[in-house]
Structure formats: structure tokens, C-alpha cells
Amino acid sequence: MSNTCPSRRPILRPERFSRSRSKTVSEVAPVSPAGRPRAAPGKDPLKSRITNGSALLPGVDGRSPWVRRCKDVIAAHISDMGGEDNTSAAERSIVRRAATMTVELERLESRFALAGQADPVDLDLYQRTAGNLRRLLEAVGLQRRARDVTPTLTEYLKAARVAATDAELGAAPPTAVSPRIARNELPGVQMPGDAESAAVSEIGDHGGLANEGGAT
Numbered sequence: 001m002s003n004t005c006p007s008r009r010p011i012l013r014p015e016r017f018s019r020s021r022s023k024t025v026s027e028v029a030p031v032s033p034a035g036r037p038r039a040a041p042g043k044d045p046l047k048s049r050i051t052n053g054s055a056l057l058p059g060v061d062g063r064s065p066w067v068r069r070c071k072d073v074i075a076a077h078i079s080d081m082g083g084e085d086n087t088s089a090a091e092r093s094i095v096r097r098a099a100t101m102t103v104e105l106e107r108l109e110s111r112f113a114l115a116g117q118a119d120p121v122d123l124d125l126y127q128r129t130a131g132n133l134r135r136l137l138e139a140v141g142l143q144r145r146a147r148d149v150t151p152t153l154t155e156y157l158k159a160a161r162v163a164a165t166d167a168e169l170g171a172a173p174p175t176a177v178s179p180r181i182a183r184n185e186l187p188g189v190q191m192p193g194d195a196e197s198a199a200v201s202e203i204g205d206h207g208g209l210a211n212e213g214g215a216t
Helices: 015-021 065-080 089-115 120-140 153-169 194-215
Strands: none
Touching: 065 089, 089 120
């Protein structure tokens, strides 16, 4: 019997441990809060989730096909009306009811298609619901509503002053800000410098006529 002890096997350390030890301080240091992107402003906690737009209905999964389709219909109608800022609370309420009826009418249409025919009771319900939907849509308007993007007189004058300042500094020509201001298309408003330009032009015309008379 041999008295020699078996040699101990060397402990193999995983490579990932050695890699982690070789990391520098800069690699493992936490990211400074100043370098993190700012989070979006939270919604008003005093308002309900329905008012904030986080949920369509209380206690209902917002990922269901019914809810997602209803939200799509509401968004489409609000877009046709010029955006949420261009609608009243009453109009948005009507749009919500109209979107609900639209989704239910689509469910009836799917039932008709799968059955290959329409049940008389369901068909009567479909007709009455479609008529009520038409009245709701007529209340908010069937045509698309253009969003008012026309600048006010104050905005026109401010843009004119900015254009004049940029032109003096050589940053940009006045026409680069607003072609309408450069063409003086403001009804009843005279831009600074127009009177002087008109006077100089008139004097030049009279002077030209005088020179022609003297020459003759």
C-alpha cells in the first residue's frame, strides 16, 4: 500500500469571475443621475385614470381586442375633429358613445359573416343601432374639421420683427421666416418700412418724369 497522498486537483475558477475582477472602477461605477434621461411628467394623481387617458373603462383590461378597437375609433374621430384641444367635453362624450356602437355593430357583422346569414332579431338590432349611430355622428359633424393654424396678428408682427433683426445681423433673409410677411399679404396691416419704400419709389418716379421733361 502506497503512503503517497493523491495530489489535490487545482480549483478551476470560471472565466467570468476573472473578467469581473479585471473591471475598472469606471465600468462598475453607477451612472450619475445627471446623465440619465428625464422622465416624462406624471399625470395628475387627483384625476381618475379615465380622465388621464390611462384606461378606457375601470377594471377592464386595456389590451383586449374590444378596448383596443374602441380606442382606435375614438382617436380617428377626434383626429377628424381637429384634435382633442379643438373639441369640447360634450363632443368627446358623443364620440365615445359612437365608438362603442361602432364596435358593437362590427361584432354583429362578424356574427352575420360566420353564420352566413342574419338572424331577424339581430338584423333589427343592427338597423336600429346603425340609425342611432348616424344621429350621434351628425351631432358632431360628418365632415372633417380643419385645425386652425392661422397665426394671429401678434404672431405676424413678432415674426416680422425677428425677420428684420435677422436681416440686419446677416443671419437670414427676411423671406426665410415668412414669405407672406415678405410679400406683405396681411390685410389692413402695413409692415415697418413699407411707407418709406413707397415714398422713395414715388419720389423716384416723379424725379424720372422731371428729368425727361427737362431733357425734352
